[in-house]
Amino acid sequence: MELDRVKHISFQVFGWFSVIIGILALALLNITLLSGYDSSFTNQMSLWISVIIISGLVSLVGKNSRPLGLWGIGIALFLILFTGVIFFLGWAIVPFP
Amino acid sequence: MNLGNERNGFAKKAAPTGKTVTASRLKLLLATLSLALLIVPTSYILTFVFYAFGTKSTTLMDTASKVLYLTEPNTALEELEFDMDFSLFSMDLSFDQYKQVGSEQYPVRHYDLHFVFDDLVDMDVSSDLERTPPKYPTQTNQWLVHPAQGVPEFNSEQEWQVLEGLPDETVVEAYVSFNDLYKVTDIRKELQGTDVLWAAIYTGTEDEMLSTDGDVVSPIGYPVQPDQTYWSPFRDSMSHEETFLQLLKEIEPYEDLSVEVSSHKNLELKERIAFIEENGFAAYGAVISGPKQEVGALKDLELIRYMKLGEVKLWNWTE
Numbered sequence: 001m002e003l004d005r006v007k008h009i010s011f012q013v014f015g016w017f018s019v020i021i022g023i024l025a026l027a028l029l030n031i032t033l034l035s036g037y038d039s040s041f042t043n044q045m046s047l048w049i050s051v052i053i054i055s056g057l058v059s060l061v062g063k064n065s066r067p068l069g070l071w072g073i074g075i076a077l078f079l080i081l082f083t084g085v086i087f088f089l090g091w092a093i094v095p096f097p
Numbered sequence: 098m099n100l101g102n103e104r105n106g107f108a109k110k111a112a113p114t115g116k117t118v119t120a121s122r123l124k125l126l127l128a129t130l131s132l133a134l135l136i137v138p139t140s141y142i143l144t145f146v147f148y149a150f151g152t153k154s155t156t157l158m159d160t161a162s163k164v165l166y167l168t169e170p171n172t173a174l175e176e177l178e179f180d181m182d183f184s185l186f187s188m189d190l191s192f193d194q195y196k197q198v199g200s201e202q203y204p205v206r207h208y209d210l211h212f213v214f215d216d217l218v219d220m221d222v223s224s225d226l227e228r229t230p231p232k233y234p235t236q237t238n239q240w241l242v243h244p245a246q247g248v249p250e251f252n253s254e255q256e257w258q259v260l261e262g263l264p265d266e267t268v269v270e271a272y273v274s275f276n277d278l279y280k281v282t283d284i285r286k287e288l289q290g291t292d293v294l295w296a297a298i299y300t301g302t303e304d305e306m307l308s309t310d311g312d313v314v315s316p317i318g319y320p321v322q323p324d325q326t327y328w329s330p331f332r333d334s335m336s337h338e339e340t341f342l343q344l345l346k347e348i349e350p351y352e353d354l355s356v357e358v359s360s361h362k363n364l365e366l367k368e369r370i371a372f373i374e375e376n377g378f379a380a381y382g383a384v385i386s387g388p389k390q391e392v393g394a395l396k397d398l399e400l401i402r403y404m405k406l407g408e409v410k411l412w413n414w415t416e
Contacts, residue, residue, distance in 0.1 A: 019131075022131070023130055023131055023134065026134035029137075029138055030137045033138065033141055034137060036182075036184060071131070075131065078138070081142075082138045082141070085142045085145060085146075089142075089145040089148075092149045093145060093154040093155070093181075094181050095155050095158075096179070
């Protein structure tokens with residue numbers, strides 16, 4: 001019984017961690033875009049995405065924490081989509097090496 | 098009473114506690130924050146999609162580049178040094194414009210263009226030119242003059258005098274207007290000892306520098322010297338005349354943008370393209386460059402009606 005409670009809380013923590021890190025990553029992305037300067041955040045994007053996805057996947061195991069996990073993974077997928085689009089379209093719209 | 102209900106499986110739904118309400122509010126707050134933080138990145142994606150599949154960033158850049166080659170006499174751009182920046186729904190384009198004086202290219206202007214989508218909303222041009230052409234072209238203040246036009250606002254005799262007074266160790270850029278219409282090949286034969294850099298082509302409007310609608314136009318033309326720089330629109334061109342006509346047709350759909358980028362107030366491309374297609378290519382003026390003495394030696398040529406001195410640099414001439 002006690003173990004279930006620990007599991008439940010752990011999954012919740014992973015879920016909230018995934019969401020909070022996701023929101024933080026989005027906030028940093030906004031700051032980078034609005035400031036117009038390349039920050040170290042863009043270089044570490046893959047690390048942020050990995051952390052969000054891993055903690056999100058862990059929280060998917062718990063029934064109650066599943067929505068939080070999906071939320072975090074959704075943010076990570078958006079970050080992946082954003083990076084991909086900016087990379088490939090950036091290559092198309094800026095004709096210089 | 099409650100105990101009885103629970104026993105019968107009719108327990109009342111638990112009233113939300115303070116903790117549950119706080120958690121729900123936090124979730125709502127974070128969900129709103131998540132959505133709000135998606136706005137800027139999504140706008141960036143849409144901006145990139147617009148410049149990749151809508152009006153392409155390269156189209157805007159090429160149009161700006163081509164129009165300067167055709168409307169600004171003796172112009173070269175280095176597209177590799179173009180600077181392109183994207184922000185929300187907008188694009189900044191900045192680049193340098195070069196002029197050949199003698200045998201070398203010198204940066205003469207710096208352009209900063211700011212587009213919102215495909216609309217040029219701001220343009221800042223800084224110039225290092227020592228002799229700047231008129232900012233507001235009129236019928237009589239232009240530096241290249243059609244033979245049918247009267248006396249221009251500049252004094253050609255004074256310009257020859259200034260040229261005469263320059264040190265021999267200088268190279269100059271000169272705007273020469275002819276007494277008739279000539280083929281560019283003939284001009285190159287006549288103006289020995291100098292480089293003919295840019296030819297102003299008669300498009301049916303230069304007699305009075307007015308279009309049929311009565312709008313003031315400015316000279317258009319093309320670079321004469323072979324240009325193998327790979328960003329040049331005249332690279333690998335077998336005939337600069339044909340490339341000139343082709344480029345005019347290419348910028349015609351973007352005439353409004355072209356007018357804004359160039360110093361011309363009107364381009365009237367449709368009318369001028371139709372005239373060239375019907376009457377061919379004939380030059381009424383040209384921009385030449387060479388040693389001061391070689392350009393000065395052209396003074397007595399019957400071909401040259403007026404001369405306006407452009408940029409002057411220290412000797413750099415190589416045959």
